[in-house]
Amino acid sequence: MTKTIVVTGASSGIGAATAQKFLKEGWNVALLARRVERLSETAQGAPQALTVACDVTQEVQVISAFDQVANRFGRIDVLFNNAGIFPPSGRFDTLDLAAWQASLDVNLTGMFLCAREAYRRMLDSGGRIINNGSVSATTPRPNSAAYTATKHAITGLTKAIALDGRDLNICCGQIDIGNARTEMVEALIRNSDGPVETMAVEDAADAVYSMASLPLDTNVLQMTIMANRMPFVGRG
Numbered sequence: 001m002t003k004t005i006v007v008t009g010a011s012s013g014i015g016a017a018t019a020q021k022f023l024k025e026g027w028n029v030a031l032l033a034r035r036v037e038r039l040s041e042t043a044q045g046a047p048q049a050l051t052v053a054c055d056v057t058q059e060v061q062v063i064s065a066f067d068q069v070a071n072r073f074g075r076i077d078v079l080f081n082n083a084g085i086f087p088p089s090g091r092f093d094t095l096d097l098a099a100w101q102a103s104l105d106v107n108l109t110g111m112f113l114c115a116r117e118a119y120r121r122m123l124d125s126g127g128r129i130i131n132n133g134s135v136s137a138t139t140p141r142p143n144s145a146a147y148t149a150t151k152h153a154i155t156g157l158t159k160a161i162a163l164d165g166r167d168l169n170i171c172c173g174q175i176d177i178g179n180a181r182t183e184m185v186e187a188l189i190r191n192s193d194g195p196v197e198t199m200a201v202e203d204a205a206d207a208v209y210s211m212a213s214l215p216l217d218t219n220v221l222q223m224t225i226m227a228n229r230m231p232f233v234g235r236g
């Protein structure tokens, strides 16, 4: 039977590359984001693609989007919980409450709402939720307290879902990506003093595919995939 994945934030970057990877592999793919025209560009008219306008911070929109996916494809095998923002960065004392709140709304509450809707639809026959964390889930980038706090929180969310899904055949894992070339990283490069080492977004998508392809008795709880030359591991 053809498997179904929901990809949030499928209108650009890692989400778009992942949606295209799964379409190429013959999966049914539901593409969610706010910019529907960008979702259509990503789907490229593929017959097994469903594009749904959805702001992941809005509970009603998230519930409706998952209902549309279930109506079209019957069941949901995998959620790639990917939609996220990198709020304006700055020294800690300058951080703005509205930017902090926006970061929590998308990166944490949005991921909670989407995971909950996927989990509800996996109760009978299991499934897999893959949360997009970040290398910032363990190690902060300077001047990015809001982003760092949400990504650390995703690790807790991942473990809690993995534990609460264990007896239901619902797996939950997290992928922590370091510097895949996307619009988010292009913005970081523009604001960086020195060179920023990057990796191809398609390699991140391939990693998501390998996590999603495992049988439900096996789970990658946490995977780090990063530009090999980025200064993340050890001293310098």
Ligand SMILES: NC(=O)c1ccc[n+]([C@@H]2O[C@H](COP(=O)([O-])OP(=O)(O)OC[C@H]3O[C@@H](n4cnc5c(N)ncnc54)[C@H](OP(=O)(O)O)[C@@H]3O)[C@@H](O)[C@H]2O)c1
Residues within 6 Å of the ligand: 008, 009, 010, 011, 012, 013, 014, 015, 032, 033, 034, 035, 036, 038, 054, 055, 056, 057, 082, 083, 084, 085, 106, 110, 132, 133, 134, 135, 136, 176, 177, 178, 179, 180, 181, 182, 183, 184, 185
């Ligand atoms: N690139 C990296 O190296 C890297 C590293 C670590 C973690 N990540 C994580 O990877 C994820 C994707 O990032 P990216 O690099 O691919 O960035 P991106 O190209 O800026 O993509 C972000 C995606 O999130 C969606 N999004 C943002 N707010 C949303 C909302 N309220 N509702 C629905 N969708 C929303 C955007 O779609 P719309 O604007 O159309 O809604 C867009 O499709 C994020 O969670 C990010 O933290 C990326």
